[in-house]
Amino acid sequence: MSINRRRLMALCRKETLQIVRDPSSILIAFIMPVVLLVVMGYAINLDVDHLRLGIWRTDGGAPAIRLEQALRGSNALEVQDGPSKEVLLGSLARGEIRGLLVIDEGFSRAMAGQGGSTPRVLLLTDGSEPNTANFVTNYVQGIWQGWLVREGVSLPVAVESRAWFNPALVSRNFLVPGSIAVVMTIIGALLTSLVVAREWERGTMEALLATPVTKTELLLSKLLPYYGLGIAAMLICLLFSVAVMGVPWRGSLIALFVLTTLFLGSALGLGLFLSTVMRSQFNAAQAALTAAFLPAMMLSGFVFEIASMPPLLRAITHLIPARYFASSLQTLYQAGNVLSILLVNGVCLLLLAAFWLALTARKTRRTLE
Numbered sequence: 449m450s451i452n453r454r455r456l457m458a459l460c461r462k463e464t465l466q467i468v469r470d471p472s473s474i475l476i477a478f479i480m481p482v483v484l485l486v487v488m489g490y491a492i493n494l495d496v497d498h499l500r501l502g503i504w505r506t507d508g509g510a511p512a513i514r515l516e517q518a519l520r521g522s523n524a525l526e527v528q529d530g531p532s533k534e535v536l537l538g539s540l541a542r543g544e545i546r547g548l549l550v551i552d553e554g555f556s557r558a559m560a561g562q563g564g565s566t567p568r569v570l571l572l573t574d575g576s577e578p579n580t581a582n583f584v585t586n587y588v589q590g591i592w593q594g595w596l597v598r599e600g601v602s603l604p605v606a607v608e609s610r611a612w613f614n615p616a617l618v619s620r621n622f623l624v625p626g627s628i629a630v631v632m633t634i635i636g637a638l639l640t641s642l643v644v645a646r647e648w649e650r651g652t653m654e655a656l657l658a659t660p661v662t663k664t665e666l667l668l669s670k671l672l673p674y675y676g677l678g679i680a681a682m683l684i685c686l687l688f689s690v691a692v693m694g695v696p697w698r699g700s701l702i703a704l705f706v707l708t709t710l711f712l713g714s715a716l717g718l719g720l721f722l723s724t725v726m727r728s729q730f731n732a733a734q735a736a737l738t739a740a741f742l743p744a745m746m747l748s749g750f751v752f753e754i755a756s757m758p759p760l761l762r763a764i765t766h767l768i769p770a771r772y773f774a775s776s777l778q779t780l781y782q783a784g785n786v787l788s789i790l791l792v793n794g795v796c797l798l799l800l801a802a803f804w805l806a807l808t809a810r811k812t813r814r815t816l817e
Contacts, residue, residue: 451665459661459669463643467673476638477677481631481685488627489620489693492751498526499584500545502536509556511599515569518595519549524587540574547584548572559599613782624695625777626750628685629770630741632708635681636715637722637740639674641732644723663812667805671716678712679705689781699780703790707776710794713801714769715740721808744770750778772796 467473503519505512520527528545530536539545550570558567571588573581614621647656656666686704689695719736726732746752747761748770754762765771772793779789 451662451668452660455661456665456668459665460672463669463673467677472642473639473677476635477681478684480635481681482688484631484634485624485627485685485688485693488630489624489689492623492627499524499547499580499587500528501525501584501588502528502530502539502545502548503551504530504533504536504548505551506553507551507555509559511556511559511567512551514599515551515555515592515595518591518598519588522587522591525591537572540572543574543576546574546577546580547588549588620693621695621782622778623750624689624693625781626748626774628682628689629711629748629750629774629777630744631685632678632682632711632773633715633740633744633770634737636674636678636712637719637736638733639677640670640716640719641723641736642729643670643674644720645727645729645732648727649729663809667720667809667812670720674716675709675712678716679708682708695781697781698784700785703785704777704780707773707780707790707794707797710797710801711769711773714797714804717801717804717808721804721811724808724811743768744774747771748774750774766796767800769797769800772800 501519503516505516516527519525528536528539530539533550536545536548540548548571550572552570555567555569569592571585573584575581682704686697690697718739719732722735722739723732726735747754747757747765747768749765750770754765754771757765776790776793779786
């Protein structure tokens with residue numbers, strides 16, 4: 449179907465003026481990204497430090513004292529004493545400490561090779577919080593192995609680990625790009641969930657349908673101005689995450705622009721579909737938040753590992769655009785231009801964008817019914 453360029457430009461100008469005069473659109477596009485990024489970027493944090501660890505030591509030998517000093521010197525642990533072992537066990541039961549390390553008599557003699565026994569310590573953790581218990585165990589084991597090396601105790605295998613792409617293992621470098629995908633999902637769906645419904649509520653849709661405007665021109669005039677707002681919101685997220693939050697950027701801006709364009713096609717298409725079907729701003733906004741935020745948050749894989757989900761949910765995640773956009777952003781931020789990942793995600797985003805835009809076009813009619 450042919451498109452009248454002059455008519456399309458006039459409709460886009462009308463929609464742009466509506467955006468400028470409507471504070472909610474400016475709030476959604478420019479203020480909401482920063483607020484949501486701050487909340488999600490700082491509130492969601494998988495880094496665990498200053499874990500409270502109790503120590504009960506009954507061995508007064510030099511090796512036992514040096515082991516305790518090694519634990520106290522760690523930045524990851526906050527070592528606490530107690531008047532008795534029973535008091536420390538009570539603190540562990542109340543959640544005041546997350547673990548208790550017991551160094552009994554005979555530890556120093558075993559370290560010196562006396563008695564024929566193996567040096568042992570007992571670590572008790574709070575299993576009611578499995579993730580925290582695993583952190584405590586891993587930290588203590590790491591300190592224990594490092595201390596054995598310094599003590600000159602030979603180990604069967606020496607493991608040297610190095611983390612690529614995120615050497616400091618800062619979870620924010622992984623979570624912030626995923627948060628941007630969720631933020632852009634909310635913004636993209638909200639921006640267009642109101643446009644058609646607003647026309648119906650204000651009675652201006654009848655006037656539009658009385659003009660020679662085609663269905664394609666009508667849809668493009670609703671998408672193009674909000675696409676520009678979506679790109680501006682993405683740039684704000686990029687600048688804020690790098691300049692303020694200190695997340696490293698290693699990718700290409702061209703790749704970011706292309707992937708953001710494909711993603712906005714699906715996000716804006718979803719919002720426009722809901723606005724076309726419901727014809728009520730309140731209902732469309734509520735549906736957009738539900739259909740955009742919850743799947744992007746729970747099923748995109750930026751917080752919860754997709755591989756650990758049940759098979760049915762893993763299959764559903766393939767229909768969530770935020771899954772591919774979050775993976776692309778995490779790749780661009782941390783690893784750079786890994787084409788094997790970006791191309792696959794780009795193709796999936798293109799297919800999802802085509803689906804939502806085609807569905808919206810099918811539901812859009814030039815009638816009042």
